[in-house]
Amino acid sequence: MAGGGDSNEMNPFISYVDLFASIIMVLLLFILIMFVNVGYYIQFNTKNKTENKEEKTKQEEVTPELKKEENKEKTIQYFVQNENNNTTPVQGGEVEGNVLIKKSEQFAQAEFKEQELVIAFKNNEYFLNKEITTQVTDFMENTLKKNPNALFYISVNDSQKLISSTQTKQVSLGRILSLKNALEKVPSLQNKIKLSYKQAESLNYEFGHLKIDVK
Incomplete structure (x- = not known):
């Protein structure tokens, strides 16, 4: 129990x-x-890395023309003091005093029309090639032989082929400064070049032009 x-x-x-x-x-x-x-x-991490890689690949697949425009936009802005003491931004070159120093190997397609005293542009580049610069230099030197006291006033007319008004002004200013810089390398033309920042009379050149007046 x-x-x-x-x-x-x-x-x-x-x-x-x-x-x-x-x-x-x-x-x-x-x-x-x-x-x-x-x-x-x-x-999750693998997915993020794959998406980032695909996005980077798409960004690298940019056309050469678009890359060229992006590089122009990234160019450091310089400033030039004009005759009215107004500071104006310039891209595509370096400013010293009142001249523009070339930093690009791109040349403008242009034609010097001596009868009209006009340099007509055929694209939106700044810098004139040696042939055009030589033609303008010869004209000015021949003018000075006849009139040693002559002064040359250069004015600019904007290109109509640029959408951005800011870029249009920068191109125009770059053109007028680069021409002045090139001409003043000739000893006989030093202190003979004057710039006018007012718009020249429109002559129906789509890519703009430079006008030379002798006074």
Whole structure:
């Protein structure tokens, strides 16, 4: 009877097997959650890197003409003090005093019309090639032989082929300064070149022109 009574008593302690099983289940659940989070993080980073790489590739696939325009926009802005003490921005060259120093190998397509005393441009570049500069120099030197006191006033007419008004003004100012700079390299023309920042009379040249007046 005593033995039977002892066998029916309840054990108040959890068995070691059940305790270890519970701990192992909790650890497995924790490891599973950790692996899910790590997998999601790796997948997210890989997706971001792929998108960034594709975006960079698209940016590099820019046409040469567009790259050229971007480089012009990134050119450092310089400033020139004009005769009215108004400061005007110039791109594509370096300013020293009241002249523009060439920093680009791009030449303008242009024609010097001596009868009209006009340099007509055929594109939107600034700098005239040596042939045009020589023609203008010869004309001025011949004029000075006849009239040593002559002064040459250069004015500019804007190109009609540029959408941005700011860029249009920069191109015009760059042209007039670059021509003055080139001409004043000739000793006989030093202090003989004057610039007029007012618009020259329109002569229907789509890419603009430079007008030379002798006084």
